[in-house]
Amino acid sequence: MIDNPVLRIIAKIIIPMILLFALYVQFHGDFGPGGGFQAGVIFAAGFILYGLVFGTEALRSAVPPAALRLLTAFGLLLFAGVGAVTMLAGSDYLAYNALAHDPVAGQHLGILIVEFGVGVTVSAVMITIFLAFAGRNDP
Template sequence: MSDHLILRIVGKFLIPYILLFGLYVQFHGDFGPGGGFQAGVIFASAFVIHTLLFGLESAERIAPQWVLKIVAASGVLIYALVGVAAMLMGGNYLDYDFLAADPIAGQHIGIILVEFGVGLTVASVMMLLFFTFAGRGEAS
């Protein structure tokens, strides 16, 4: 799509705002609609636009597949480890009350960390899926 000047300019202009909106949805999920899941999808869609405009190779230079694989796994790991941390501090699995001296603060820490893990995994898996599909389409 690199010969479509208008699409390329508008897309380039939109990408930073989409990334910013993704981060907003990620960290504003406690206060308004949203959370890690939606944020991850929005964040990944910026990379999808980049791939459509500048090609797969350019996108994979920014987000190499091996990095995405590690990020996808570490998101799940962060989530699971928050649960283990709660157990080590004396509570049940994923009982955030015990993550800090004050139960409410513990809940807030737990929710932010857990949502961060969700966002990492969703964003990187969505990007991996798209890159895999797009790469396959180019190959055949």
């Protein structure tokens, strides 16, 4: 599909928009529909579109497999780490009230970080899965 000019140009225009939209969904999830799961999937969809149009080799150089592996673990560790931090602050596991002086601010911060962790792991896993399948028959 690399030879198709229409696809290439449309993809180049639309991919940044998809990624930006994913970030909006990620950080606006508190107020409207959205959150880490949706944002992660949409973010990955942008990269998958890139891989479909420009080939898996291009995608692999854009997101190196080592970085993917790292990010997959990072998101989960971030989520679990927030729990450890709240425990160190003298509260229960994943009780975000302890993250700030004001319980509501603590909840807000905790939810933001946790959702970010979810988004990172979900998008990294989705891109990994796509690369594993699409890159299987590369010459």
